[in-house]
Amino acid sequence: MNKIVWGIIGCGDVAEVKSGPAFSLVKNSELKSVMRRNLAKAEDFAKRHHVKHWFNDASDILNDPDINAVYIATPPASHLQYALEAIKAGKHVYLEKPMTLNTAEADQIVRALKASKTKLTVAHYRRHLPAFLKVKALLDQKAIGEVLFADIQILQSRQSQIITKTEEPWRLDPEISGGGLFHDLAPHQLDLMCQYFGMHTSAIGFSGNRSGDGADNIVNGIINFNNGIQCRGIWSFNNSESDQKDACTIYGSEGKITFSFFGEHVTCSTKETSETFSFKNPKHVQEPMIAAVVDYFLGQRENPCAAEEALQVTKIMDAFTSH
16 A cells, blocks of 8 residues: 545535645545535535545445545544444544544444554544644653643633534534533543643543533543643633633643643743744644554554544543533
């Protein structure tokens, strides 16, 4: 295999700019087909993005012998089904986050992978954006000494610009999304914490609904990592616009690192100095991750985000929302 030929299952809002076009821009990668249950919308996407084939049935992609990898970008409720079908069909998988609705489903995917030769990467793409690579580098350099703990605050209003808007508000339906806006946004933050601090020993949290729309809209949680580092976080989606916040602070014995999960700046402050680093994200923010996935599928690098790593994030989300 010297080229990855893709089919997209679920060419909706996420695939429009963040990811879809990148499959044709990355070296040794080609986007051949797209699928969406609404055939007219699949055709519209395909023609605008110069994709040759479009379908309204995923089997048309999974049964195509020329396609050796699929990008599953449907709402989370169908991730398990399509991932298992792709594994059975022998296709490599790039799976959108959150990985599944819950830990039990994520476990099924991990077990299926172990019994197959399929490669699967979960789309925690912030790992490969420059700002978050810089945070990792600063931590590795011990720029703030020994890390003590991290603090996450995601406070958003219903008009928030970081919340994806769609025709159908499925993110507020736990049966489709897994549990509301927390399950849509928290994987971004929690995966980075796991990348920075490693495996966790325990997590506990509390969640609730303060607006009556059916999904949790306030979640608090604490994670204890194997190395003794702790992380606390709050996610609230019923705030006033003036109180909106998207921030993380990592505290160390000699200073702190502050950054936004949806921004392009990182500040490292110590007793002696404070420096802010600025970055520019690519137009298609998943492009660096997709390039790494292609290299992994071609056997040229390690997995940029294995299913077992995404399973850890799922376990933390379940722990935060079980009370």
